[in-house]
Amino acid sequence: MTAKNLSLVGDIGGTNARFALVDPGDVRPRHIEVLACGDYDNLDQAVVDYLQRAGAGSVGQACLAVASPVRGTQVRMTNNHWRFDTEDVRQQFGWSAFKVINDFTAMALGVPHVDEAHLVHVCGGPGDPRRPRLVIGPGTGLGVSGLVPTRSGWVPLMTEGGHVDFAPTDDLEMQVLRILKARFGRVSVERVLCGQGLVNLYQAHAEIRGVSAPLDAPEKITAAAVDGDDALARDSLRHFCELLGRTAGNGVLTLGSLGGVYLCGGILPRILPFFLESPFRNGFEDKGRMRPLLEYTPVHVVTDPYTGLLGAAEALSNPEV
Helix, strand or coil: CCEEEEEEEEEECCCEEEEEEECCCCCCCEEEEEEEHHHCCCHHHHHHHHHHHHCCCCEEEEEEEECCCCECCEEECCCCCCEEEHHHHHHHHCCCEEEEEEHHHHHHHHHHHCCHHHEEEEECCCCCCCCCEEEEEECCCEEEEEEEEECCEEEEEECCHHHCECCCCCHHHHHHHHHHHHHHCCCEHHHCCCHHHHHHHHHHHHHHHCCCCCCCCHHHHHHHHHHCCCHHHHHHHHHHHHHHHHHHHHHHHHHCCCCCEEECCCHHHHCHHHHHCCCHHHHHHCCHHHHHHHHHCCEEEECCCCHHHHHHHHHHHCCCC
C-alpha cells in the first residue's frame, strides 16, 4: 500500500526506536512499533522494516525525535551507533519534508496532546493556562523544556536546564555536594537527578552514614526503596524526589510557568505510589515568600509512554520547530 497522505513519526533513544504513522492534521499515532536499535545498522534499515510491518510502502513526510543534539543535517546518536544525514535520508525515501528534533523538545510538544487519563495530579491549584508550562523529567539524563503559548500554538523551549548548578539547602546536601565535587569537580543538578544521579545520591548517603552501598543500578535502588526493607535506598529515593521538587520549583520561578509542571521520563511512572507520598511537594513549594505561586501551580506526572510520538506529530505542522 502506498500511503503518501500519511506521515511517519518516531522517537529514537539509545536502545529502542518507536515508530508510528499519523494522518494529515492528526497527532494520534497508529501502527505503533518499538524496534531495537541494535537490530539495525542504521536508521534507513529500521524505517524500511517498520514501513513493511505497517503495510505502508511509502509516506509523504517524516519527523523523528532523537536522543542527541541536533545541529545542521548531521545526526550522531549519543547512546547508539546510528549516524545519518537528514537530507540524504529525505532524498532516499522521497519525503517532501523531514524534521529531526531533540527528544525532550518532542516530549514537551506532546504534553498538550496527552489524554487526561495519562496525567496524574501531584499537587497545586488551577494555575493559569495562559502562562508557560514547564516540562521536566529524570531519565537517562535530566531533561528540561518549556512551552510558551502563542495565538497560533505552542513554542517549545530547547534548554540545557539539567546542567544548572546543584544548590544545597541544608547540611546534608552540603555533605552530598562535597562528596560529588570530589568525584566530578563541578556538580550539576543532573548529577543527582537522573538514573545514574540516583546511584550517585545513594552512594553519597552511604558514605555520610559510613555504611556500604551494595546496590549499583537505579532500578535496584528503586526496587529496594519501594519494597520498604532497605532504609538507605528508601531515604535516598525520598531525597531524590525532594530534590526534583526543589528543581521543578526553581524552574517555575525562572520560567513563570504558572500554566503547570509536567513530570516526564521513565523513572517516575514506575515508582508512582512512592513518589506521591514522597517529600516532592514540600521541596516544590518551599520557596519562602513565593510559596503561594507554587501552591497555585498544578503539577502532573505524565504516564503516556508515547508522549514523544505525539510531540513529533505536532512538530510536523508546528512552524516554530
